[in-house]
Amino acid sequence: MINLLMKIFGKSERSSREIARDRLKVVLIHDRANVSPEVMDHLRSDIIRVISNYMEINQRDMEITLANDEDSVALVANIPVSKMKHA
């Protein structure tokens, strides 16, 4: 009965269209995240430039990677700060 009501009101189990849409969004994040080392280098120098406006960072030990999870991709940055600039 609940099932029937849900069907009538359009709140039934997720449609295959919605499932396709969600799966595509995730798989494309993964596909697109396979960025070239060149792009990662650009990203790294851009990040350094922006952050250096606010603090001194240890560029040698910084790490920037794209971490793949099952249903997401994260940009993970570990950037040691050696000194804060004056506000």
Added chain:
Amino acid sequence: MSEVIVITSGKGGVGKTTTTANLGVGLAMRGKKVVLVDTDTGLRNLDLLLGLENRIMYDLIDVTEGRVHFKKALVRHKKYESLFLLPTSQVKDKSAVNPEQLVRLCNDLRQEFDYVLIDCPAGIEQGFQTAIAAADWALVVTMPEISAVRDADKIIGELGRADKENIKLVVNRIRPQMVEKGDMLDMDDINDILSIECIGQIPDDEKVVTSTNRGEPVISLDDSQAGQAYRNVVGRICGEDIPFMTFPKESFFQRLRHALGM
């Protein structure tokens, strides 16, 4: 000003050749001078879709290798006088033409034609790189299926790497009933996922098959949905602002009837 447009897709069998033939006829119906270049060397089909398979004397490779002038290899359409086909070879392979040769050829074709449409082979290998080399913009054909959309995304990335930033999308073989039931991606979903401007949504239509059988592209049939959709794409290519056909979602009462099995 002439335009060179490549019709490409990534995944095979989604409707590149069908789209090329229909847009070619549609543009010619508007009086434009059009040449269709088949670059799917070894798997030529465009001649069949246009009903021109018995008129071919020379092919693309004869032209790029300098054996004949391109004008000798062009096949004029029987009905649409301003439409021409430059067929490819059925025996050579994709490595027979390189990007520089196609760029040179297209520069010559620009002098004679308003539109140069290039039918691209499936995949992202050399044939694809050659087909896109001369294009001002790319028309990516996809279908409302996850594998075709994923491959379209890959192609869009490859086009970007080749500095082809002007890309438009055609979603082919939409089944309105399935979209209505929530069982198929619609144009807006694909638009949202790929972030590429859509200039066409073509319904799945039996008339595409019957018109292909006859060698007369569906765009010339007044009573075909796919034909109307292709005419709309032609209008948009010519810069007209044409609203998209709508496929309505189920209303409350339709859902009620479906749920009750009526």
